[in-house]
Amino acid sequence: MTPSSGSSDALYGAPRPRRSQRVWWLLATVVVLAFELTLLWLARTPRVDDHYRRYFIEHATTCYRPMGEVPVLTPGERYPIRKGEPLGNCGVLWAGFYSPQPDVPVSARLAEVTLRLRVAPEVSPAGSQAVVVALELSRFPDSAAALPVEVMIGEQTVTRWPVGGRYERFEVEVPAALIASDGSFSLTLKGPPPIAPRDAGLDANKFPVGLRLDALTLRSPLGLTPARAQP
Amino acid sequence: MNDSVTAGPRSTLGERLKTLAAETPPPAEALARAQAVRIPWGHILLALLVTRAVWLAIALWGDHSYLHAMAQFDGSWFKGIMTRGYDVEARGMSDGDAANWAFFPLYPALLWLVTLGGQLDPELMGVLLSNALLAVALGLGCRYLAITRPGAPLLLFVWLAASMPYSFYFSALYSESLFWLLCLASLIDWRCQRTGRVMLWTLLLSMTRATGVFWVIAMGIELVARLRLRAFAELWRRPDWLLIGVVGPLGLFLFMALLYHRTGDALAFSHVQISWGREMGNPLTNLIEGLSYWQSAPETLRPAWQASMALVGVGLIGWLGVQRRWLEMGLAGFTLFVPLATGLDAIPRYMIGMPVFVLALHDLLTRLPRMLAWGLVMLGALANLWLVENWYDTVFWLV
Numbered sequence: 290m291t292p293s294s295g296s297s298d299a300l301y302g303a304p305r306p307r308r309s310q311r312v313w314w315l316l317a318t319v320v321v322l323a324f325e326l327t328l329l330w331l332a333r334t335p336r337v338d339d340h341y342r343r344y345f346i347e348h349a350t351t352c353y354r355p356m357g358e359v360p361v362l363t364p365g366e367r368y369p370i371r372k373g374e375p376l377g378n379c380g381v382l383w384a385g386f387y388s389p390q391p392d393v394p395v396s397a398r399l400a401e402v403t404l405r406l407r408v409a410p411e412v413s414p415a416g417s418q419a420v421v422v423a424l425e426l427s428r429f430p431d432s433a434a435a436l437p438v439e440v441m442i443g444e445q446t447v448t449r450w451p452v453g454g455r456y457e458r459f460e461v462e463v464p465a466a467l468i469a470s471d472g473s474f475s476l477t478l479k480g481p482p483p484i485a486p487r488d489a490g491l492d493a494n495k496f497p498v499g500l501r502l503d504a505l506t507l508r509s510p511l512g513l514t515p516a517r518a519q520p
Numbered sequence: 521m522n523d524s525v526t527a528g529p530r531s532t533l534g535e536r537l538k539t540l541a542a543e544t545p546p547p548a549e550a551l552a553r554a555q556a557v558r559i560p561w562g563h564i565l566l567a568l569l570v571t572r573a574v575w576l577a578i579a580l581w582g583d584h585s586y587l588h589a590m591a592q593f594d595g596s597w598f599k600g601i602m603t604r605g606y607d608v609e610a611r612g613m614s615d616g617d618a619a620n621w622a623f624f625p626l627y628p629a630l631l632w633l634v635t636l637g638g639q640l641d642p643e644l645m646g647v648l649l650s651n652a653l654l655a656v657a658l659g660l661g662c663r664y665l666a667i668t669r670p671g672a673p674l675l676l677f678v679w680l681a682a683s684m685p686y687s688f689y690f691s692a693l694y695s696e697s698l699f700w701l702l703c704l705a706s707l708i709d710w711r712c713q714r715t716g717r718v719m720l721w722t723l724l725l726s727m728t729r730a731t732g733v734f735w736v737i738a739m740g741i742e743l744v745a746r747l748r749l750r751a752f753a754e755l756w757r758r759p760d761w762l763l764i765g766v767v768g769p770l771g772l773f774l775f776m777a778l779l780y781h782r783t784g785d786a787l788a789f790s791h792v793q794i795s796w797g798r799e800m801g802n803p804l805t806n807l808i809e810g811l812s813y814w815q816s817a818p819e820t821l822r823p824a825w826q827a828s829m830a831l832v833g834v835g836l837i838g839w840l841g842v843q844r845r846w847l848e849m850g851l852a853g854f855t856l857f858v859p860l861a862t863g864l865d866a867i868p869r870y871m872i873g874m875p876v877f878v879l880a881l882h883d884l885l886t887r888l889p890r891m892l893a894w895g896l897v898m899l900g901a902l903a904n905l906w907l908v909e910n911w912y913d914t915v916f917w918l919v
Contacts, residue, residue: 301713302546305757314759321766328773328786336784344617345610345791348799353610353617379616390797493802 348496349398351386352379359407359473362507364420370395370502381405386502396429397499400482404505407473412509419465422476423506427455429498430489438500439479442467452480456503462510542668542843547713550667554708557666559659563675567658567682568651571901572691575908584912587643590650593919594623595693599642601628602635606782610792618795621788625775626727627695646693654690657700658682661875664708668845669883676893677882683901684881686872688908696873699728703851703875706735710847715760719767727771730789731855731874736768738850745846793862803860807831810864822917826864830856833871836880843883848876866919 306314335346343349351372356379362368368376373391382388385402388395408420428436435453439446440461447467450459461476468474483499486492545553579586591599597620606625612618632638634645658681662674681687690697706721725732743751743761755762776786785791793799810827813820833856840849855874860867871877885893911918 302548306760311757311759314763318759318763318766321763321770325766325769325773328776328780331780332776332786335780335786341610341785345785345788345794348794356616492805496799 347398348387349385350383351377351388351395352383355380355383355405359405361407361409361472362505363409364412364507364509366506368505370505376404376505387496394427394501394503396483396501397478397480398483398497400499401477401479402500403475403477404502405473405475406505407471408468408507410472412472412507417465419510420463420468421460421508421510422463423458423460423508425456425458425503425505426450426452427457427501427503428452428480429484429501430486430491431455436481438481441477441479442474452500537842540842542845544845545667545711547711550708550711550713553667553670554663554712557663557674559662560674560678561659563678564655564658564662564682567679568655571683571687572651574905575688575691578905578908579912582909582912587641587647589912589914590647590688590692591643592692592914595643595646597623598628598631598646598693598695601625602631602642603638606778608782610795612795619783619788619792621779621783621792622796624695624728624730624732624771624789625778626724626771627698630698631693643693647691650691650693650697653701654682654697657697657704657875660701660704660708661879664704664711665879665882667708667711669879669886672882672886673890673893676885676897677878680882680885680897680900681875681878683897683904684872684878685900685904685907686868687904688911689869689872695728696869699725699732699873700875702728702732703735707847710739715764719760719764722764722768723771725771726769727775729873730772731858731870733769733772734851734854734858736765737854738847739764739768741850742846745844796865798862798865800861801863803857806860806864807834823864826867826917829868829871830860830864833867833877836877839884840876840880845876848879852876852880869919 335342337346340354344353358378359380360375360378368374370382370386370388371377371391371394372388376382377388377391377395381404382395384405385397385399386395386404387398406422412418412420426438431454433453435451437449438452440448440450440459442461442463445467447464448461452459463474463476478500480500483497485497486494488497576586578584579589601620601623606621607619610617610619612620630649631642631646634640634649635642658678661677661681665672665674665677682690690700702721702725706718706725709715709717709721722732722735725735739761740751743754747754755765775789779788780786782788807827807830810823811831813824813827818824833852837849837852837856840852851874855870855877856867859870885896888896907918
């Protein structure tokens with residue numbers, strides 16, 4: 290700073306700028322500040338697509354875009370729904386589920402979440418036989434009263450479950466007519482609106498949590514679960 | 521300003537703490553000290569040559585490529601920015617959700633310059649660039665020590681910074697050494713009240729790393745701690761301080777403008793952190809959870825170790841506070857707690873990347889007997905060799 294005729298500051302010792310200099314400093318401050326405020330305003334209104342917004346900004350889904358193969362499910366096998374597990378990949382979980390860490394249950398961050406699943410050919414050859422999907426579900430917060438969750442296969446509503454506790458097991462039969470010829474089908478859960486732990490007064494986490502999905506098991510409608518099935 | 525008070529024979533704890541308060545010279549005195557100090561350039565070069573030669577020998581002995589190892593992890597992101605610029609959309613890493621928006625532009629811009637626009641080998645030039653920046657930073661560190669800690673052993677500082685655990689980051693294609701240089705330059709010029717230069721350095725700081733923005737906040741903390749409420753009135757009389765306050769973060773805002781132009785999201789540098797599993801949370805919760813691993817799962821060393829390092833950082837922040845080095849304390853506090861709020865990963869690197877932590881460590885070492893202090897520096901240098909070996913083996917907890 291250019292020394293000037295101003296009096297010295299007791300602690301910082303440097304001479305203060307003259308009045309005419311001060312005007313220029315203040316003007317420069319206003320200009321820079323105006324630029325920064327403009328950027329902040331632009332930051333509030335990003336020009337991004339829906340995938341970007343839901344993944345990067347709202348943290349509403351596990352995956353940025355659907356990636357990878359949907360794995361073929363073996364009857365009787367209990368599949369944990371976790372990042373890093375076969376049913377935790379971006380091909381299955383991209384629509385509304387969230388799980389940032391491998392050891393954290395997958396949570397629904399939207400009221401409506403969809404799993405993309407596929408059965409083995411021998412379970413439903415060319416979509417000719419129904420299958421039963423069992424889900425282990427919780428609802429956040431743990432003390433929440435049970436509320437109905439609508440279960441849809443594709444576009445069709447097939448049942449409603451009262452979900453409110455922890456690690457409750459629910460089963461739904463997927464009619465053969467709703468299974469595609471390659472064995473694939475989508476299972477959608479429409480639950481109550483998720484709530485942020487911060488809004489529930491639990492911790493500072495501002496991202497909403499709804500249903501928590503812990504594991505999924507597949508079996509035939511006849512109940513002939515293979516011996517290696519785990520509870 | 522001299523905050524020192526002589527302790528009487530029946531001094532209370534408060535009075536004893538006051539005896540630890542550091543003396544801060546007025547700008548004229550600071551300038552005189554800065555000009556009078558003889559910077560040990562020979563020792564700086566010797567320390568860099570010796571330590572880097574040992575690291576190179578370890579690489580050769582283990583059949584590693586030294587240059588390739590120094591350009592891994594974040595280094596490869598910087599190289600990508602240098603050659604391709606900033607990504608238009610995320611597509612990197614296994615989930616296809618990573619992009620180079622988290623890496624600030626000044627270091628890759630320098631890399632582009634020293635490779636003559638990418639014509640020279642970026643790994644070789646990057647290693648040379650980082651070490652050259654560190655050499656200048658160590659010179660500035662000696663100057664800053666002479667201003668704020670007259671009589672402090674400069675050689676101890678030089679060898680400590682050149683060889684301590686995690687110091688290999690200063691040789692890598694990382695922005696740590698550039699950050700050191702700019703941070704120390706702005707600290708020196710702030711003490712000398714050369715405010716025009718402070719504006720330039722802090723602008724470049726916030727263009728180097730996100731933590732550069734905290735400089736002006738820490739400056740505000742010092743002003744309030746020294747001047748109390750008068751600080752706000754003083755801003756009207758000292759509009760150059762006000763201008764530092766808005767020019768300091770300008771580097772970040774310019775980067776935001778670039779990102780808005782490329783991606784449509786001015787905050788992409790922050791939003792993309794989710795790709796590395798970073799989400800804003802409670803720093804104390806993260807710290808306590810990390811420390812609890814010592815008891816619940818000591819075999820899970822990574823979070824426990826990183827939380828322990830964060831605890832050391834908290835201690836060093838407290839030590840700076842006891843010495844009433846308000847600006848340094850503010851810088852250290854923000855540098856530790858903001859990243860800690862997003863998780864424990866890379867906490868040791870955040871700490872070593874901020875020179876005030878090393879200054880605080882140096883302050884402690886200078887209170888020990890000389891031989892013990894040098895012995896600890898040697899011990900740290902040996903521990904660093906183990907980290908270097910792990911770095912060459914690309915262990916992920918050193919990212």
